[in-house]
Amino acid sequence: MNNPKPxxxxxxxxxxxxxxxxxxxxxxxxxxxxxVTIAFFRIFLGAIPVVLLCLAxxxxxxxxxxDWLWFASIGFINLVIPFFLIAYGVQKxxxxxxxxxxxxxxxxxxxxxxxxxxxxxxxxxxxxxILIGFSGIVFLFSDKVLIxxxxxxxxxxxxxxxxxxxxxxILTLKISKKKNENVTASILIxxxxxxxxxxxxxxxxxxxxFPTFTPTLVSxxxxxxxxxxxxxxxxxxxxxxxxHNGLVFQAQVAYLIPIFGVIxxxxxxxxxxxxxxxxxxxxxxxxxxxxxxxxxxxxx
Numbered sequence: 052m053n054n055p056k057p058x059x060x061x062x063x064x065x066x067x068x069x070x071x072x073x074x075x076x077x078x079x080x081x082x083x084x085x086x087v088t089i090a091f092f093r094i095f096l097g098a099i100p101v102v103l104l105c106l107a108x109x110x111x112x113x114x115x116x117x118d119w120l121w122f123a124s125i126g127f128i129n130l131v132i133p134f135f136l137i138a139y140g141v142q143k144x145x146x147x148x149x150x151x152x153x154x155x156x157x158x159x160x161x162x163x164x165x166x167x168x169x170x171x172x173x174x175x176x177x178x179x180x181i182l183i184g185f186s187g188i189v190f191l192f193s194d195k196v197l198i199x200x201x202x203x204x205x206x207x208x209x210x211x212x213x214x215x216x217x218x219x220x221i222l223t224l225k226i227s228k229k230k231n232e233n234v235t236a237s238i239l240i241x242x243x244x245x246x247x248x249x250x251x252x253x254x255x256x257x258x259x260x261f262p263t264f265t266p267t268l269v270s271x272x273x274x275x276x277x278x279x280x281x282x283x284x285x286x287x288x289x290x291x292x293x294x295h296n297g298l299v300f301q302a303q304v305a306y307l308i309p310i311f312g313v314i315x316x317x318x319x320x321x322x323x324x325x326x327x328x329x330x331x332x333x334x335x336x337x338x339x340x341x342x343x344x345x346x347x348x349x350x351x
Contacts (some may be wrong), residue, residue, distance in 0.1 A: 052233070055296055055300055058197070059292070059295065059296050059300070061241055061290060061305065062138035062291065062292055063133055063292060063296075063300070063301070063303060063307075063325070064307065065288065066285060066288045066289060066292065066301075066304055067304045067308050067311055068105065068304035068307075068311050069280055069281055069284065069285045069288070070281060070285055070304065070308050071095050071142075071150060071307070071308045071310075071311030071312040071315060072139065072276075072280075072281065072311070073277055073281035073310075074149045074150045074153075074312045074315070074316065075146040075312075075315050075316050075319045075320050076111070076145035076273040076274075076276050076277050076281065077089060077137060077138050077141045077146065077149070077273070077277065078141050078146040078316075078320060078321035079269055079270055079273040079320075080138070080270050080273040080274045080277060081138060081141060081142045081197065082267060082269075082270045083266035083267050083271070084254070084270060084274060085138075085253065085254035085268035086135050086136075086138035086139040086142065086254075087135060087138075087246065087249055088250050088254040088255040088274075089138040089249045089274060089277065090092050090130075090131065090134035090135040090246055090250075091136070091243065091246040091249075091250040091276075092246060092275075092277070092278050092343065093134055093255035093273050093274070093277045093278045093281070093282050094130050094131070094134060094242040094246060094271050094278070094282065095241055095246075095247075095278065096275065096277075096278020096279050096282065096283065097239055097242040097278045097279070097281075097282025097286065098236065098240055098242075098243055098283070099278075099279075099283060100279065100283035100287060101232065101235050101236045101239055101283055101285060101286055101287065102236050102239075102288075104236075104287055104290075105232050105233065105236050108162070108232065110230055110232050110233050110236075111233060112233055112236045112237055112240070113229065113233055113237055114236070114237035114240040116239060118226060118229075119241075119254045121222070121225060121226050122226075122234070122237040122240075122241050123241040123245070124222060125219050125222045125223055125226075125234075125238045125241075126237075126238035126239070126240070126241030126242040126245065127241070127242070127245055128218050128219040128222060128301040129215065129216060129218075129219020129220065129222070129223070129238060130238060130239065131242050131245050131246055132212065132215045133213070133215040133216050133219075134212075134242075135212075135246075135336075136208045136212035136215070137149060137153070137208075137209055137212045137213055138207060138208060139205065139208050140205040140207075140208040140209035141205075141209070141213070142205065143201070143205040144197075144198070144205045144206050144209065144285040144314065145197060145316060145317075145320075145322045146201050146316040146320060146322060147312055147313040147315075147316030147317065147322050147324065147328065148191070148197060148198070148206065148209075148328070149185075149209050149312070150308060150309045150311075150312020150313060150316065150326055151188075151191060151205065151309050151312070151313065151328070151331055151332055151335060152188065152191075152209045152210050152213060153213045153216075153308070153309075153312075154210065154213075154305065154308060154309035154312075154335050154336075155184060155185065155188055155210065155213050155218055155335065155338070156213045156216050156305070157183060157302075157305050157339045157341060157342060157343070158180070158181050158184040158338055158339065159180065159213060159214050159303060160216045160217045160220065160221075160334075161173075161177050161180070161181055161342050161345075162181060163214075163217050163218065163221060167221050168221070168224070168303060174340075174345050175345075176341060176344055176345030177258070177341075177342050179340060179341055179345075180337075180339070180340070180341030180342035180343075180344075180345055181338065182338075182340045183334055183337055183341065184335050184337070184338020184339060184342070185338070186334055186338075187330070187331040187332070187333070187334025187335045187338065188210070190327060190330060191327060191328065191331035193323055193327065194327040194328065196323065196325055196327075197323065197325060197327075197328070201212075201322040202253050216319075218279035231290055231293065232290060234257075235286050235290075239282075289301060302343065304341050305343075306336055306339060306340070309332055309335060309336065310332070310336070313328065313332060
């Protein structure tokens, strides 16, 4: 892999910013659209640039090949469920809290990888990191100003969504020999196919074509941004970074996303940042850092 250059760090920061900006845009989108509709259009609009990329690079899309069931399963678990749960949760939870809760993904991944993979077992370093990181989340749930009896289930839904990302990632290992672009395009296609009929009956997204209500312009723009930028273009940026700098470099977004998410929630939506939010954010980032350090330590 190449040594990172200033442009690489700029692209890494851009990717982190795009993914972090998804949270406040989801919040804005919920002002006019239901969570199923948000999830559908996020996946459908995100699929378009990725499919075009595959066509331009002449990469075969195997969504309907003999491995279609794997692609459909990963699309359901890695896209449909988490995108719905995040949109559902953000209806009643601040977007900055969603950014912190979603940042637990590397911690959950470490736990599940111990049980479902051969080469990612616990060591004391990882255990300490997990303990610190999830202690921050427990501490966050004690913030009665932002999380209470009325929205705690919504916060837990977001946390469950982050776990689904991890499960989907583990399933992806089963087809890890396939090109990233092919896998991403295939699961986005299946995610769209799964959610389209559901969105018609649940959120009645066909009202966007024959409207009985008029969604706000800002909500519509946020929905468009979520699909094109936070899903499609973000994935293409990820492909570039993975190819030129590798997984370890790209994984640094885990530190930046919750930081940007908290800052953007404050700047764009004027969301409250309590002392418990800051302490929880620091604990989660430290936990992720220790877990990643532990991943480089060989078990004796």
